[in-house]
Amino acid sequence: MVKCSEDDLDKLFFALSDPNRRNVVTALLDGEKALGDLAPPFNMTIPAVMKHIAVLENSGIVKTEKRGRVRYCRLEPDRLEVAQEWLADTTRMWTDRLMALSRYLEENP
Amino acid sequence: MVKCSEDDLDKLFFALSDPNRRNVVTALLDGEKALGDLAPPFNMTIPAVMKHIAVLENSGIVKTEKRGRVRYCRLEPDRLEVAQEWLADTTRMWTDRLMALSRYLEENP
DNA sequence: AGAACACTTTACCATTTGGTTAAGTATACC
DNA sequence: GGTATACTTAACCAAATGGTAAAGTGTTCT
Numbered sequence: 001m002v003k004c005s006e007d008d009l010d011k012l013f014f015a016l017s018d019p020n021r022r023n024v025v026t027a028l029l030d031g032e033k034a035l036g037d038l039a040p041p042f043n044m045t046i047p048a049v050m051k052h053i054a055v056l057e058n059s060g061i062v063k064t065e066k067r068g069r070v071r072y073c074r075l076e077p078d079r080l081e082v083a084q085e086w087l088a089d090t091t092r093m094w095t096d097r098l099m100a101l102s103r104y105l106e107e108n109p
Numbered sequence: 110m111v112k113c114s115e116d117d118l119d120k121l122f123f124a125l126s127d128p129n130r131r132n133v134v135t136a137l138l139d140g141e142k143a144l145g146d147l148a149p150p151f152n153m154t155i156p157a158v159m160k161h162i163a164v165l166e167n168s169g170i171v172k173t174e175k176r177g178r179v180r181y182c183r184l185e186p187d188r189l190e191v192a193q194e195w196l197a198d199t200t201r202m203w204t205d206r207l208m209a210l211s212r213y214l215e216e217n218p
Numbered sequence: 219a220g221a222a223c224a225c226t227t228t229a230c231c232a233t234t235t236g237g238t239t240a241a242g243t244a245t246a247c248c
Numbered sequence: 249g250g251t252a253t254a255c256t257t258a259a260c261c262a263a264a265t266g267g268t269a270a271a272g273t274g275t276t277c278t
Contacts (some may be wrong), residue, residue: 006128006131007128009128009232010127010128013122013123014122014126014270017121017126018119019116019119021117022118029202029206034255036254036255045237046254046255047237048236050255051236051237052236068244068246068254069245069253070245070255071254074172081204095190132246143224144225145223145224154269155224156226156267156268156269157258157268160265160266160267175225176274177276178223178274178276179224179225198275
């Protein structure tokens, strides 16, 4: 099981619970993008994008870096992998226990 | 790719973004539980539990049924599987694209 | 019938969220 | 130096969230 605090999970799932933020993540799959490039495609103002980026950065999914007057945003592979592993482990655990339950129900009608 | 609306994903991730709700999900792995049995372990009042159950039910993760004066809560395997598949597909897509990116970066230093 | 039980509903509260506009700051260009 | 660019900050707003206490409703037990 991946080490990951409850608080990390809160932030991670919350970050992914908004469609605009998931869109930003999708946009960043192409690679690094300037903060200003993320607003127009989603009809958001720059301050709105900044808040979403802050949430994503707080969750560890995204990192940003300022070069000159431009703030570049990119996905953080490590954190993505942590998220992926936690999700896989958890859903597998759910599935296992649910299968055990359904097996039990079959054997005890 | 699993069919799953953006709105479904909002609800799903949001439902999982609270530690009390994840605890309720974990508690339900043992099987069906009465609503009242979910409050004491987490130091919540009954109305608080009801709100969390409503969020989980709205996301499709949990279903409830009233028998007599007791409301029983249980995990909904179908929805769990949908969630699991979506998460696996999405994280795989992320991983694929990130691997393509790192391969590109290796070949173009 | 009457009491006990297990929710349900209502009303209320502080905080957070997601968004805006407008003014401010730092960098790049002519 | 002065101007355009690209964020940043501040102030504000409506709605949602997570929680409570208290009163109400429907079942079950004696």
